[in-house]
Amino acid sequence: MNLIELKNVNFSYDSKKVLSNVSLKINKGEFIAIIGPNGSGKSTLINIMVGNLIPTSGEVLYDGVNLQNIKNRSFISYVPQKSYSFNASFPASVEEVVSMGLYAKKGLFKRLSKKDWEEVYEALKIVDMLDYKQSLIGKLSGGQLQRVFIARSLVAKPEILFLDEPTAGIDAKSEKALYAILEKLNKEKGITIVMVTHDVWAITNKVTRIICMSEGKINEKCEAVDLTAGELAEVYGYPVKIAKHHHNGSVNND
Ligand SMILES: Nc1ncnc2c1ncn2[C@@H]1O[C@H](COP(=O)(O)OP(=O)(O)OP(=O)(O)O)[C@@H](O)[C@H]1O
Ligand SMILES: [Mg+2]
Known part of the structure; x- marks a missing residue:
């Protein structure tokens, strides 16, 4: 998969246009952040891109092929x-939840092989949760659980990973992790990430591109990592604290 392309996508829930x-192109290897106020259509856009929702009109293409045909x-x-x-x-353990990520590939009722379990453990290792493999998921903290969900999404070795507010409700340290x-x-495994x-x-110096949504549209002006606080406040509708990262490593808040 080299390119995701959205062409004039429109979507409405019942009569409400969202x-x-x-229109949007995403290249292989990008790490994209989608930002924007509550209700601006970010989750809807992600659901369109993963194929859970079908556009009212317009197309979602992966390498030129309509997602509906994939x-x-x-x-x-x-x-x-x-x-x-x-x-x-x-009532499931961490390793069981992660193994569910293999269902799409293996089918629901296939027994997992030794190699499948090795992949489960490898995914848990990546998110630093291997020690918890037999813990019940109900006993984990929010941040630990979020890591388990990321491991579940990684176990089938995707080329592209979509995450919708993965750090909501978790503390600053877990967020950083x-x-x-x-x-x-993104850097080592080459997985394209859209988050x-x-x-x-936290993300301005990590991502390759920021896409700003407002009222169901992409705000082109904002498609840059180097945003000023004023520009961000404009799309967000409230002041956003950003840090400018200088090449010498110092950080200024403005
Ligand atoms: N299942 C649904 N049925 C009807 N309307 C919906 C549905 N899901 C979302 N909406 C509406 O669509 C609009 C966009 O919602 P969406 O969840 O995409 O926003 P969002 O940008 O992800 O917001 P947030 O930052 O709060 O997660 C909102 O006005 C919302 O009320
Ligand atoms: Mg949302």
Whole structure:
């Protein structure tokens, strides 16, 4: 997969128009952050890109092929918004939850092979959760659970990883650790990453591109990593604290 392309995508829930004429190209190897105010259509856009929602009009193409015509989508992986609050009371262990990431590839009722389990453990190692492999997911903290969900999304070895607010509700230290994991996956494994986030401050020096959404549209002016606080406040509708990272390593807040 070299290129994702959205061509004039429109989407409405019932009569409510949520995306209007969204066109976008994403290259292999990019690490993209999608930002924008609540309700601006970020999660809807991600759901369109992973194929959970079908555009009212327009196209979603992967290497020129319409996503609706692609049966095997195991090269795409998706960590939804609030996945951590989703099924935390489900009586499953960490390794079982991660192994569920193989279902798309293997089918639901196939027994997992020794090699499959090795891949489960490798994914847990990447997110530094191998020690917890037999813990029940209900006993994990929010940040640990989020890492488990990332491991589950990695186990099928996707080429592109979509994450919707992966650090919502977790502390600054876990947030930093998560971004470090994502940066590593992008740089070392070449996984293309598209992430929705509100942590503009934390990601400006990690991502290759920031895409700003407002009212169902992409705000072109904002498509740069070097945004001023004023420009960000304009798209967000409230002041956003950003840090300018200088080449000598010092950081100024403005
Ligand atoms: N299932 C749904 N049915 C009807 N309307 C919906 C549905 N999901 C979202 N919407 C509406 O679509 C708009 C965009 O929602 P979306 O979840 O894409 O926003 P978002 O940018 O991800 O917001 P947030 O930052 O709060 O996660 C909102 O006005 C929302 O109320
Ligand atoms: Mg959302």
